[in-house]
Amino acid sequence: MDEILLFLLKKGAKDSAVKISTKDLGKLLCMSQQTASKKLIDLEIEGKITRTKTGIMITNTGLEELREVYSNLKGAFEGGKLKITGKIVEGLGEGGFYVSLEGYQKQFKDKVGFETYPGTLNLKLKKEEMEKRFRLREIDPIIIEGWKTKSRSYGDIFLYKCRVENKPCALIIPVRTHHGFDILEIIAPFNVKDKLRKKNGDEITVEVM
Amino acid sequence: MDEILLFLLKKGAKDSAVKISTKDLGKLLCMSQQTASKKLIDLEIEGKITRTKTGIMITNTGLEELREVYSNLKGAFEGGKLKITGKIVEGLGEGGFYVSLEGYQKQFKDKVGFETYPGTLNLKLKKEEMEKRFRLREIDPIIIEGWKTKSRSYGDIFLYKCRVENKPCALIIPVRTHHGFDILEIIAPFNVKDKLRKKNGDEITVEVM
DNA sequence: ATTACTAGGAATCGAGTAG
DNA sequence: TCTACTCGATTCCTAGTAA
Numbered sequence: 001m002d003e004i005l006l007f008l009l010k011k012g013a014k015d016s017a018v019k020i021s022t023k024d025l026g027k028l029l030c031m032s033q034q035t036a037s038k039k040l041i042d043l044e045i046e047g048k049i050t051r052t053k054t055g056i057m058i059t060n061t062g063l064e065e066l067r068e069v070y071s072n073l074k075g076a077f078e079g080g081k082l083k084i085t086g087k088i089v090e091g092l093g094e095g096g097f098y099v100s101l102e103g104y105q106k107q108f109k110d111k112v113g114f115e116t117y118p119g120t121l122n123l124k125l126k127k128e129e130m131e132k133r134f135r136l137r138e139i140d141p142i143i144i145e146g147w148k149t150k151s152r153s154y155g156d157i158f159l160y161k162c163r164v165e166n167k168p169c170a171l172i173i174p175v176r177t178h179h180g181f182d183i184l185e186i187i188a189p190f191n192v193k194d195k196l197r198k199k200n201g202d203e204i205t206v207e208v209m
Numbered sequence: 210m211d212e213i214l215l216f217l218l219k220k221g222a223k224d225s226a227v228k229i230s231t232k233d234l235g236k237l238l239c240m241s242q243q244t245a246s247k248k249l250i251d252l253e254i255e256g257k258i259t260r261t262k263t264g265i266m267i268t269n270t271g272l273e274e275l276r277e278v279y280s281n282l283k284g285a286f287e288g289g290k291l292k293i294t295g296k297i298v299e300g301l302g303e304g305g306f307y308v309s310l311e312g313y314q315k316q317f318k319d320k321v322g323f324e325t326y327p328g329t330l331n332l333k334l335k336k337e338e339m340e341k342r343f344r345l346r347e348i349d350p351i352i353i354e355g356w357k358t359k360s361r362s363y364g365d366i367f368l369y370k371c372r373v374e375n376k377p378c379a380l381i382i383p384v385r386t387h388h389g390f391d392i393l394e395i396i397a398p399f400n401v402k403d404k405l406r407k408k409n410g411d412e413i414t415v416e417v418m
Numbered sequence: 419a420t421t422a423c424t425a426g427g428a429a430t431c432g433a434g435t436a437g
Numbered sequence: 438t439c440t441a442c443t444c445g446a447t448t449c450c451t452a453g454t455a456a
Contacts, residue, residue, distance in 0.1 A: 001210045006278065009285045010347055022440065028349070032432045037441055069215065070282035076218045077279055138219045231421065241451045246422055 001069050003029060004039050005048060005062055014063060017055030071134040082139070082208040084132050086123030086184060088193065088200050095120030095185050099172070103154060107144045112161060112170055114189035120172070121186040121193070123204070130181055136160060136171075139208060144172070162206040164188070165196055171206065210278050212238060213248050214257060214271055223272060226264030284344055291348070291417040293341050293380075295332030295393060297402065297409050304329035304394050308381070312363060316353045321370060321379055323398035329381070330395040330402070332413070339390055345369060345380075348417065353381070371415040373397070374405055380415065 007029060011018045026036035040056070043049045048062030058066070075082070096119035098104065109115050125133070141158035148154070160171040169188035186192065186206065198204060216238060220227045235245035249265070252258045257271030267275070284291070305328035307313065318324050334342070350367035357363070369380040378397035395401065395415060407413060 001212065001215070001278075003210065006210070006281060010281050012285075014285060021438095033439095034432050034434095034441075035430080038431085041441075066282060067286065069210075069278070070286055072215060072219050073275060073279040073282065076221075076223055077276065230419090242420095243422075243451055243453095244449080247450085250422080 001065070002039075002043070002048075004036070004043060005058065005066060008049065008056060008058055009066055013049070013056055013058045017052060017057050019055035068134050071132075072138065075135045075138060082132060082135050083205050084123075084125065084129055084184065084208070085203055085205040086125045086129060087203050088198055089122050089124045089183070090200055091120060091122040091185075095122070098154070099187055101154065103147050104144060104157070108159075108170075108187070111142050111144065112159065114168060116170075116187040116189060117191045119191065121188070123184040123186060123206070125182050125184060133181055133184075136173075136208065141173070146175075161209040162186070163209065164192065164204055164206050167195070169206065171208065210274070211248075211252070211257075213245070213252060214267065214275060217258065217265055217267055218275055222258070222265055222267045226261060226266050228264035280344075281347055284347055291341060291344050292414050293332075293334065293393065293417065294412055294414040295334045297407055297411050297413060298331050298333045298392070299409050300329060300331040300394075302328075304331070307363070308396055310363065312356050313353060313366070317368075317379075317396070320351050320353065321368065323377060325379075325396040325398060326400045328400065330397070332393040332395060332415070334391050334393060342390055342393075345382075345417065350382075355384075370418040371395070372418065373401065373413055373415050376404070378415065380417065 004025070007025070008018055011020070022037040022040065023033045025040075026033045029036065031039075040049070040051065043062070044051060046061075048059055048065065050057050050059055099108070099116055099120060100118035105115055139160060141160055144157040144159050146153060146155040146157070156175040158173040158175060160173075162169050162171050164186070167188070167190075169186050169192065172185050172187055174185075184206075188195075192204075193199060196204065213234070216234070217227055220229070231246040231249065232242045234249075235242045238245065240248075249258065249260065252271070253260060255270075257268055257274065259266050259268055308317070308325055308329055309327035314324060348369060350369055353366040353368050355362060355364040355366070365384045367382045367384060369382075371378050371380050373395070376397070376399075378395050378401070381394050381396055383394075393415075397404075401413075402408060405413065
């Protein structure tokens, strides 16, 4: 991770413009004025910072990079199992169609150990939960392989074994997902809403294994 | 910060040995097997990791480095501004004597922008606030330089610009402090107790800029 | 299979300096 | 003052390969 970006964050460049000369920046980070200048130019080209007369600010792109590192460190140091909480929302029914295809079902049975109820549960994450999605990347997914027919292709799916209220389920993330980062799709060997007596709008927590 | 160290942390090398070949490590971090090998050697020489037959583990030295970055990121993302709350206690009057010396006063004016009321406010921190003192270390202090006379020497002072009830003030920490970690000393361009109508025993919060 | 050495090409750094 | 360019020095990376 970039040490200049971290330094700027410390200085508050997340919320307000930070004024610092390349000379001072170099001195503080043990590099020459020239190198500091060059690195700022590069960060600007990469879109991670912007520079104006009032000073330097970190862009959303830059913050995202820092936030991902933060998420990783937090996961490691604060530890515990990853739990993601979201609100049940109505899907379009298409997820259910796909997962019930024999090409996927067979792999679910082989690799996860259950045949799934022919439908998916869509979970909408709150803003503060979305950061946890990055932590999923630290976990090696089970890969459900796609296939092709003459007419169309079915993509790979990343799958993470989970539990909801101590019952087995799985998070599935199509590699080429059509959802934003705020929606998670869950499959289970049963109808989650019926079995757990939940309805749209209720919150549930899945614990990633 | 070292990306290999971060990767190993993600893989759990903080608690147990992680087994990974230099080839795979290189592939995962977009570098050659040779570079991964070299970097592991360097990390081992620096004492940040240890390698055994069972795999790689991060040492305390390595964890310290990661923890520092974590602390910085946490401060920036979770913290908002650092606010320290304490109870006003009676000082010995000596702080007031020192800060009113011309050698210090001149620097206050030059570097902080105000001449201070000839007295310091002593703040006693509660146990749970004391941890915040460590976060001060992440902030670069303004350094008020000491000097020597024939008879004695006056030491350097670390100074942090602050606000109390939205009015300017400053935290001062003599480099060779005589206070414990539970006492903070504050200067301001006015008599804090009079202006803010506080008395000994009242609590105030200073917001570090 | 694995790790790590060498050699030379690529990238980075910083002194000098212009704008 | 400041930033950022050039260019020679240095460091870093990787292909080849040995162990």
